[in-house]
Amino acid sequence: MSKNNVLCFFALALTLAGFSIWHLAAGAxxxxxxxxxxxxxxxxxxxxxxxxxxxxxxxxxxxxxxxALGLSGLLVQGVVRNPLASPDILGVTSGASLSxxxxxxxWPHAPLHYIPWAALVGGFSATAILLLLARKLLHRPAAxxxxxxxxxxxxxxxxxxxxxxxxxxxxxxxxxxxxxxxxRNWQHVPLIVPWLVVLIPIALTLAxxxxxxxxxxxxxxxxxxxxxxxRIFSMLIAISLASAAVSxxxxxxxxxxxxxxxxxxxxxxxxxLLIPTTAMVGAVLVISADLFARILIPPIELPAGVLTAFIGxxxxxxxxxRDQQW
Amino acid sequence: MIKFISALLFxxxxxxxxxxxxxxxxxxxFSIEQTPQKIVVLEYSFIDxxxxxxxxPVGIADDGKVHSVIKQISEKIKPWVSVGTRSTPNLxxxxxxxxxxxxxxxxxxxxxxxxxxxxxxxxxxKSRGETYADxxxxxxxxxxxxxxxxxxxxxxxxxxxxxxxxxxxxxxxxTFMFSVANAKGIWMHSPVAYxxxxxxxxxxxxxxxxxxQKAYISATLERLVKANPEYLLIGKYGxxxxxxxxxxxxxxxxxxxxxxxxxxxxxxxxxxxxxxMIAAEIMALELKSLIK
Amino acid sequence: xxxxxxxxxxPSLYLQHKLTLFALAIAxxxxxxxxxxxxxxxxxxxxxxxxxxxxxxxxxDLNQKIIVSLRLPRSLVATLAGIAMACAGLLMQGIxxxxxxxxxxxxxxxGAAFAFAFSSTGLLPWLSAIPVLFxxxxxxxxxxxxxxxxxxxxxxxxNPIRIVLAGVAINYLCISMTRAAVIYADENAYGVLHWxxxxxxxxxxxxxxxxxxxxxSGLAIALFFSHKLNLLHIGDSVMNSLGSSATSVRLWxxxxxxxxxxxxVSVVGPIGxxxxxxxxxxxxxxxxxxxxxxPLCVLYGASLMLCADSLARIIRFPDDSPIGIVTTSIGALxxxxxxxxxxxxxx
Numbered sequence: 008m009s010k011n012n013v014l015c016f017f018a019l020a021l022t023l024a025g026f027s028i029w030h031l032a033a034g035a036x037x038x039x040x041x042x043x044x045x046x047x048x049x050x051x052x053x054x055x056x057x058x059x060x061x062x063x064x065x066x067x068x069x070x071x072x073x074x075a076l077g078l079s080g081l082l083v084q085g086v087v088r089n090p091l092a093s094p095d096i097l098g099v100t101s102g103a104s105l106s107x108x109x110x111x112x113x114w115p116h117a118p119l120h121y122i123p124w125a126a127l128v129g130g131f132s133a134t135a136i137l138l139l140l141a142r143k144l145l146h147r148p149a150a151x152x153x154x155x156x157x158x159x160x161x162x163x164x165x166x167x168x169x170x171x172x173x174x175x176x177x178x179x180x181x182x183x184x185x186x187x188x189x190x191r192n193w194q195h196v197p198l199i200v201p202w203l204v205v206l207i208p209i210a211l212t213l214a215x216x217x218x219x220x221x222x223x224x225x226x227x228x229x230x231x232x233x234x235x236x237x238r239i240f241s242m243l244i245a246i247s248l249a250s251a252a253v254s255x256x257x258x259x260x261x262x263x264x265x266x267x268x269x270x271x272x273x274x275x276x277x278x279x280l281l282i283p284t285t286a287m288v289g290a291v292l293v294i295s296a297d298l299f300a301r302i303l304i305p306p307i308e309l310p311a312g313v314l315t316a317f318i319g320x321x322x323x324x325x326x327x328x329r330d331q332q333w
Numbered sequence: 334m335i336k337f338i339s340a341l342l343f344x345x346x347x348x349x350x351x352x353x354x355x356x357x358x359x360x361x362x363f364s365i366e367q368t369p370q371k372i373v374v375l376e377y378s379f380i381d382x383x384x385x386x387x388x389x390p391v392g393i394a395d396d397g398k399v400h401s402v403i404k405q406i407s408e409k410i411k412p413w414v415s416v417g418t419r420s421t422p423n424l425x426x427x428x429x430x431x432x433x434x435x436x437x438x439x440x441x442x443x444x445x446x447x448x449x450x451x452x453x454x455x456x457x458x459k460s461r462g463e464t465y466a467d468x469x470x471x472x473x474x475x476x477x478x479x480x481x482x483x484x485x486x487x488x489x490x491x492x493x494x495x496x497x498x499x500x501x502x503x504x505x506x507x508t509f510m511f512s513v514a515n516a517k518g519i520w521m522h523s524p525v526a527y528x529x530x531x532x533x534x535x536x537x538x539x540x541x542x543x544x545x546q547k548a549y550i551s552a553t554l555e556r557l558v559k560a561n562p563e564y565l566l567i568g569k570y571g572x573x574x575x576x577x578x579x580x581x582x583x584x585x586x587x588x589x590x591x592x593x594x595x596x597x598x599x600x601x602x603x604x605x606x607x608x609x610m611i612a613a614e615i616m617a618l619e620l621k622s623l624i625k
Numbered sequence: 626x627x628x629x630x631x632x633x634x635x636p637s638l639y640l641q642h643k644l645t646l647f648a649l650a651i652a653x654x655x656x657x658x659x660x661x662x663x664x665x666x667x668x669x670x671x672x673x674x675x676x677x678x679x680x681x682x683x684x685x686d687l688n689q690k691i692i693v694s695l696r697l698p699r700s701l702v703a704t705l706a707g708i709a710m711a712c713a714g715l716l717m718q719g720i721x722x723x724x725x726x727x728x729x730x731x732x733x734x735x736g737a738a739f740a741f742a743f744s745s746t747g748l749l750p751w752l753s754a755i756p757v758l759f760x761x762x763x764x765x766x767x768x769x770x771x772x773x774x775x776x777x778x779x780x781x782x783x784n785p786i787r788i789v790l791a792g793v794a795i796n797y798l799c800i801s802m803t804r805a806a807v808i809y810a811d812e813n814a815y816g817v818l819h820w821x822x823x824x825x826x827x828x829x830x831x832x833x834x835x836x837x838x839x840x841x842s843g844l845a846i847a848l849f850f851s852h853k854l855n856l857l858h859i860g861d862s863v864m865n866s867l868g869s870s871a872t873s874v875r876l877w878x879x880x881x882x883x884x885x886x887x888x889x890v891s892v893v894g895p896i897g898x899x900x901x902x903x904x905x906x907x908x909x910x911x912x913x914x915x916x917x918x919x920p921l922c923v924l925y926g927a928s929l930m931l932c933a934d935s936l937a938r939i940i941r942f943p944d945d946s947p948i949g950i951v952t953t954s955i956g957a958l959x960x961x962x963x964x965x966x967x968x969x970x971x972x
Contacts, residue, residue: 035425060451061425091775091790095797119444140965149786150967153725156793157961164957167822168950172941182420182444189421190445260801264794306417306426307397309805316801323771323798516745517820518827551819553826553945555695558687559667578829584694587687 012280015273019284023070023291030066030298031058035305060192068191068255069297069311070290071199073262075252077289078210080263081270081281082245085217086238087148093264094249097155097242101162102133103253104184108169111180122183123198123254130250133162134243145235146224184257186312188297195255202251206244207282213241214278221276259312261319262292268322292318356477358457359439360446365454368480369433373453375422376438376460377402377602378468381609382475384409385488392430394422403600403607405615428452436475460608462548465530468608492610499617500536503624507563508540512552513601515570519579520549521560527608531616554579558587564623565590568601597623646911650924657931661703662696665938670696694830702828702892703934703948704927705836707899709889710734711926712847713882714900715907715918719854720875720882721778723785724967727901728886730789730960732796734895736768737761737887738821739799742806758839762887764799769883771795823896823949825934832892839888846881847919850874854915896949898956899926905963 031043038046038054046052046059079094087096094100106129107122114121141154182190216237219227227234249263266289267281274280296314303309355364373392374380380402383390389410395401396418414430417423420441427435432453438460442449449455456478458471469489476485511528512521522528524539526548532539540560544550552560557579565588567576579585590596599619603612663670674688683689710728717726717733728734740760744752752760772778772795776788803821819826847854853874856864861871889896907921933951940946 035423036429057425057428060448061428089787089790091787091794093794096790096793140961149790153786153789153964153967154961156789157957157964160953160957160960164950164953167953171819171822171946171950182441187421190424190448192448194447260797301423304397306415306423308417308421308423310421312801313805316798316805319798320802323775323795326775551944553695555666555668555691556943556945558691559943575827578827578831581831582694582829583684584690587690 012274016284019273019287019291023287023294026291026295026298027066027070030069030294031062033298033302034062064193064196065188065191065297066294068195068199069188069293071196071203072188072252072256072259073266073289073291073293074203074207074286075199075248075289076259076262076293077266077270077285077287078207078282079245079248079252080265080289081267081278081285082210082217082241082248083263084267085221085278086242086245087152088221089149089152090268091264092152093261094245095258095260095263096152096159097246097249098133098137098158098162099130099246099249100253100258101159101166102136103127103129103250104258105129105162105166105169106132107180107184108166112169112173120194122180123195126254127250130246130253133158134246138239145238148238185310186257186259186315187300187308187310188256188293189308189310191255199251199255202247206248207286210241210244210282211279213237213244214282217241217278218276257310257312259293259296259315261315261322262289265319265322266292268326354478354480356456356474358474359459360443360457363454363456363478365434365478367433369454369478371430371432372434372436372479373416373427373430373432374436375416375442376419376436377606378460378463378471378608379436379458379475380406380410381607381611382472382485383479385472385610386476386479386481386484388479389413391432392416392427394419401602401606403603403612403615406607406609406611424448424452434478436478463527463608464525464548465527465534465608465613468527468530469610472610488610492614495614496534496617499614499621500534503535503537503617503621505537505624507538508561509537509564509566509620510540510560510562511566511568511599511604512557513549513568513570513605514574514576516573516575519552519557519567519575521552521557522605523548523550526605528604528616531613532620534613535617535620537620554582554584558584561589563589563593564595564620566597566599566604566619566623568599568604570601595623643911643917647921647924650921650928654924654928654931657928657935658700658704661700661931661935662692664935665942666691666696667943698830698833699825699828700931700934701833702836703825703930705833705840706825706889706893706896707903707926707928707930708923709836709840709843709885709926710896710899711903711922711929712844712919713885713889715904715915715922716847716854716878716882716885717900718904719858719915720878721785721788722858723788724905725785725789725901725960725963726792727898727904728882729796729895729897729956730901731769731772731792732794732799733765733768733772733882734886734890734897735796735799735803736771737765737890738895739803739806740764740767741891742803746806757891758835758887761891762839762883765883765886765890768795768799769879819947820894821949822947823894823952824945824947825893826945826947828892836888836892839884843881843884843888844919844923846877846884848916850877850881851915851919854878855913858913858915894947894949896930897953898960899929899952901963902956902959903929905959 028040028043032038032040036057042054046054083094083097084090084092103126106125110117110121110125137155137158141151144151144154219230220234220237224234267285269288270281270285274284292315293311296311300309300311300314353364353366355362371391372383372388374390375394380390380393384406390413392414394416397415416426435449435453435455437449437455437457439457440461446455446457458474459467473485473489476482509532510521512519523541523544524533525545529539540562569576585591604616663675668688668691670688670692674692677683678689678692714727717731718724740763741757744760772792776791778788853869856867856869857871857874864871903922903926907918907925911917911921933948936951937946937948
């Protein structure tokens with residue numbers, strides 16, 4: 008790692024820590040950072056209830072979801088070889104949402120903890136359908152993405168239809184899908200941690216091969232890698248991460264799109280470095296989005312997904328101005 | 334003597350020691366050790382019951398708009414702290430108020446029931462999309478939870494008497510309908526909506542009696558003309574609503590209510606959001622003055 | 626099979642064939658229009674009522690009044706929206722030479738919708754003084770420019786799929802921000818969902834007047850440049866060597882596209898996929914000549930919207946459903962088939 012990279016890395020880590028502390032400090036009741044740190048160390052301070060029961064789990068979940076989404080976006084962009092790709096284009100998000108809405112309609116009194124599982128099933132089913140339709144296209148990633156987009160459009164149409172025809176029944180489901188960290192607590196953490204614990208090391212082992220893949224299919228094949236296998240494998244990891252994230256927080260937009268870009272512009276193209284840094288950037292994005300969602304117009308809480316959309320807009324303008332050669 | 338005093342003391346202690354209050358709610362059995370003093374409510378329909386019993390909630394999920402609570406109810410209670418929107422109330426603010434009890438809506442807040450229970454015992458009742466009859470049952474439960482069952486039942490009996498009196502006075506066989514309108518559309522309230530329920534309670538007819546599946550029906554001008562209510566009340570959200578463009582359409586004049594000049598605009602917060610005995614009685618009063 | 630009717634060899638047959646197609650299209654349009662006026666109403670409207678309206682209008686008859694004051698404006702709005710979107714889609718496919726181009730896929734209608742939603746929030750009060758058409762035009766313009774540059778259209782070698790990805794990204798962005806604006810602005814956010822999907826319910830004669838200038842002028846520009854569009858299809862260099870400027874043609878047609886999309890979105894909302902389906906359908910029927918394609922797309926676009934409107938009324942009769950549900954459902958399936966076909970064709 009060059010000296011620049013080391014500095015950037017520390018700056019990024021500091022930013023993450025800073026936003027995390029700010030997230031814990033800010034809210035309806037302002038808790039000064041010193042008190043925050045004191046509460047984290049021992050559990051018998053006056054702010055213990057709010058921090059441990061609301062802010063800390065929210066911060067962890069926001070961070071973990073950010074990690075999952077950022078990493079998922081990185082892998083998808085590597086597979087599709089287009090920087091405008093995000094997990095959404097593979098139909099994961101809309102498939103998961105459709106699944107949750109179907110659960111709410113067909114089984115209105117299902118226990119609430121079934122919702123995340125429905126989202127997971129939905130995300131994976133969407134991928135299965137995509138692979139079924141387009142497995143022959145894996146060597147043409149852009150074409151593959153196109154089919155994914157079309158599939159996403161179909162799921163979106165089905166969602167819109169169900170929304171119009173059954174408005175009241177799906178209220179809980181809609182709340183879940185908005186893309187928000189509101190109401191998430193410690194019980195939701197186990198929904199995402201196992202995925203990250205298993206998949207991040209696997210992604211790291213793939214890092215070298217992903218670097219080779221980005222050199223081009225021919226180069227990669229001639230260097231002895233099975234391109235198609237690698238694509239399928241990294242796509243499966245991306246889908247799992249994205250599904251897990253959606254199952255916990257609904258669809259938070261643009262994190263999977265922007266985080267890899269930011270990481271690339273800071274750290275270059277080596278995946279071994281990109282994987283942890285994209286994860287950190289993703290975490291920063293979602294934590295800061297949730298933070299501002301809570302403190303902008305109190306007592307009203309905006310969904311974090313709305314804030315990320317507003318971060319996405321200036322980012323796109325920036326992309327336009329830079330007019331990068333892709 | 335000592336025996337007498339100790340027996341007296343014992344009986345005094347026994348009667349003043351509050352028994353655990355238990356109420357059947359949507360999540361099973363709600364129980365609370367002592368009579369709650371500080372209450373947070375997460376839907377407008379619960380405020381009515383508390384105001385009737387002279388209790389001021391410390392926090393209300395009022396969507397950040399103080400005027401959402403109608404004047405006649407907000408006059409009866411002390412100023413409250415807003416805890417955010419009804420769909421996503423701010424859990425931290427609720428916690429910081431340190432309430433003894435929280436009253437929540439089954440449909441909106443089932444997902445955060447566990448979180449709410451950590452803060453305070455939570456009574457979960459039906460609110461959104463409820464009927465008039467459901468609402469009265471919920472009000473009694475609220476009364477039970479604050480250990481004033483007798484008082485709320487008395488008030489309920491009084492309410493029934495008043496509504497019967499209104500029904501006798503109004504005594505019309507024309508059709509009445511309430512709808513809400515905003516810039517993007519108009520929703521008719523069917524007989525199973527709260528407003529529709531109040532209208533039927535007063536012995537009045539609805540122009541759409543066959544609609545018993547849904548509470549709120551999205552309508553076009555054509556549907557409105559077909560329903561053809563003889564008394565049309567519209568609650569407008571916002572200054573500019575779709576009614577402005579309806580009024581420019583010649584078919585607007587074809588609706589009975591417009592022709593007979595019985596059309597009126599009213600407060601949607603009263604008719605749709607602040608469901609309760611106080612609201613119902615004001616609604617009946619409005620209907621009565623409309624007839625005259 | 627019809628392609629064998631080469632104009633030079635069989636001129637009279639060719640003409641006859643084209644005329645038949647147009648006659649068929651007009652017949653379908655007339656019937657769809659009649660059907661959408663009369664069908665699926667809680668009032669039993671009949672052919673005799675339509676006849677009376679045309680020849681013997683009696684303002685006191687309720688059925689006739691409904692036809693004139695509600696059904697007719699609604700069907701006219703649907704017609705104009707269908708014309709505008711179909712034509713805009715055709716032009717977009719012509720300019721970008723990308724068969725997947727359409728107002729909804731490329732996010733241009735989403736941009737127009739966002740501009741409209743943003744002006745309704747009241748965050749910038751002076752916006753409400755500007756006519757809605759200009760606001761939606763501005764939104765469509767910004768979105769179009771964004772997709773243009775992000776998709777690399779300003780470069781000679783444009784990867785057709787890349788621009789679709791850019792369009793999807795912009796579309797997603799605009800829709801997310803529109804949803805956010807809606808959450809902020811509306812007391813009853815659910816109501817705006819209908820408009821976001823695309824709805825002709827509760828449209829009036831004034832809406833027809835709103836849509837008419839933009840649609841007519843956009844269509845006029847398109848027809849005026851239809852011959853040049855044929856040249857453009859062959860290739861930029863060919864066109865330039867023949868003395869026309871490819872860039873100026875593209876510019877004018879972009880103006881037409883924005884006019885058409887903006888006028889449709891300002892009344893009906895961002896309706897999806899009409900601009901994708903109709904051009905393909907018409908191309909399969911009548912070939913690549915834009916002088917014929919544009920009118921045919923106009924006819925079939927209107928017919929499709931009118932049929933979709935009637936279908937939208939059946940779904941939850943007597944409740945109205947947004948017309949966008951029908952177009953999006955059919956369109957998304959069509960998009961998938963198109964995507965699968967296109968990727969198989971390319972090497």
